[in-house]
Amino acid sequence: MSTAVASPRRRLARVWGEVWRFAVAGFGGLLMFGIRLEASEEAAKPGTDITGQVTILVQPVSNAWLAVDLVLGLGVLVAMLFRRRWPLPVALLASAATAVSGFSLVATAVCLVSISARRRWSDFAVLTPVLVAAVWVNHVFWPSSGSRADMVVSIALSLVIFAGFCAWGAYRGARRELVASLRERAATLEREQHLRVTQAKTAERARIAQEMHDVLAHRISLIAVHANALAYRSDLPPQQVAEHAGVIRDNADHAVAELRDVLGVLRGGEPAATAPPQPTLDQLPLLIEDAQRAGTPVAAVGMMPDFDELPTAVSRTAYRVVQECLTNARKHAAGLPVTLELRGAEGPALDIVVRNPLPPSGVPAQIGGTGMGLLGLAERLALAGGTLRHAVEEGVFVVRAHLPWSG
Numbered sequence: 001m002s003t004a005v006a007s008p009r010r011r012l013a014r015v016w017g018e019v020w021r022f023a024v025a026g027f028g029g030l031l032m033f034g035i036r037l038e039a040s041e042e043a044a045k046p047g048t049d050i051t052g053q054v055t056i057l058v059q060p061v062s063n064a065w066l067a068v069d070l071v072l073g074l075g076v077l078v079a080m081l082f083r084r085r086w087p088l089p090v091a092l093l094a095s096a097a098t099a100v101s102g103f104s105l106v107a108t109a110v111c112l113v114s115i116s117a118r119r120r121w122s123d124f125a126v127l128t129p130v131l132v133a134a135v136w137v138n139h140v141f142w143p144s145s146g147s148r149a150d151m152v153v154s155i156a157l158s159l160v161i162f163a164g165f166c167a168w169g170a171y172r173g174a175r176r177e178l179v180a181s182l183r184e185r186a187a188t189l190e191r192e193q194h195l196r197v198t199q200a201k202t203a204e205r206a207r208i209a210q211e212m213h214d215v216l217a218h219r220i221s222l223i224a225v226h227a228n229a230l231a232y233r234s235d236l237p238p239q240q241v242a243e244h245a246g247v248i249r250d251n252a253d254h255a256v257a258e259l260r261d262v263l264g265v266l267r268g269g270e271p272a273a274t275a276p277p278q279p280t281l282d283q284l285p286l287l288i289e290d291a292q293r294a295g296t297p298v299a300a301v302g303m304m305p306d307f308d309e310l311p312t313a314v315s316r317t318a319y320r321v322v323q324e325c326l327t328n329a330r331k332h333a334a335g336l337p338v339t340l341e342l343r344g345a346e347g348p349a350l351d352i353v354v355r356n357p358l359p360p361s362g363v364p365a366q367i368g369g370t371g372m373g374l375l376g377l378a379e380r381l382a383l384a385g386g387t388l389r390h391a392v393e394e395g396v397f398v399v400r401a402h403l404p405w406s407g
Contacts, residue, residue, distance in 0.1 A: 028106030073103020087115040099137040116169025219255035225294040280315035297337040325354035352401040
């Protein structure tokens with residue numbers, strides 16, 4: 001539920017809470033005042049003592065004191081509306097008013113419940129003496145017929161009733177805090193879940209973007225090499241022109257299809273059902289063949305490991321390493337030979353070393369790059385538990401990748 005919807009409801013609930021509490025306090029105050037008024041009228045009638053025992057004489061209450069009772073009760077009723085803003089002063093005023101006002105008893109109970117919900121011992125320490133004194137003065141000032149023992153019992157019973165209101169208020173305050181803490185915990189969990197979902201989406205989008213870079217950079221670099229050949233070699237026979245144009249067309253089709261799949265995922269859809277599986281080292285011969293057709297001689301040296309025993313995730317990452325290195329060589333050192341070495345065995349690790357000579361000084365790169373390819377590749381290997389290092393050694397650019405065999 002949004003805040004714009006919940007806020008008016010909360011305000012309406014608070015207004016309704018104040019209305020019914022004010023109505024109960026007002027009706028209860030009138031009821032208590034009526035009982036006191038009736039008791040005063042009964043006390044004014046002459047009575048006969050037939051037991052001969054000494055009893056407390058009850059005197060009728062003057063109209064002036066009844067008026068004071070009514071005015072104080074109405075004042076406490078109005079002050080009750082401000083108990084949330086000034087809880088302790090309002091509670092003290094209401095408690096003191098009960099000394100001479102029966103009208104204010106119910107409103108005082110409401111104020112005690114409200115301030116007890118705060119559960120502060122300092123509030124109880126200040127209120128208790130005032131409340132005890134007010135109850136005692138009330139029973140002395142407005143005595144009822146009966147013995148002194150009856151009056152003591154009545155005072156004790158009144159204090160127990162007020163203590164019950166305080167306990168009820170403390171319980172409501174504890175329950176309110178518990179509900180608030182549970183709501184806050186639920187809101188926190190919801191925020192954390194939303195954050196985890198957002199992070200997962202961001203990580204997945206970054207992975208897809210890296211995948212798109214690896215695939216499209218390879219395809220577009222092939223297109224650029226063959227397009228350069230068509231642009232600068234006007235002496236090519238028709239057969240070679242057709243061959244270059246066919247390579248450009250095939251790689252453009254592949255690039256468009258792969259781009260469509262990636263963009264479909266980024267838009268929230270699913271990749272095409274006919275999308276090919278992610279390449280692994282099993283397709284390394286095709287990758288080398290593409291590079292050689294683009295004019296980059298590739299020599300594989302050393303003993304190649306058994307790719308069938310290599311885990312799929314490691315094989316896929318290794319394929320991307322070789323693909324990125326061949327793409328960079330085609331961009332920055334076109335036509336120069338590349339040496340590829342893969343060594344490893346099941347259990348320890350897979351090591352990849354790619355070397356290509358630097359182009360002569362002053363020769364510009366045929367295709368511009370962003371410089372982010374190797375950075376993204378290093379991050380990919382780090383996620384797989386491997387490492388990537390690259391450096392220039394005696395005029396040769398060397399890339400070394402180390403991947404755990406188990407992935």
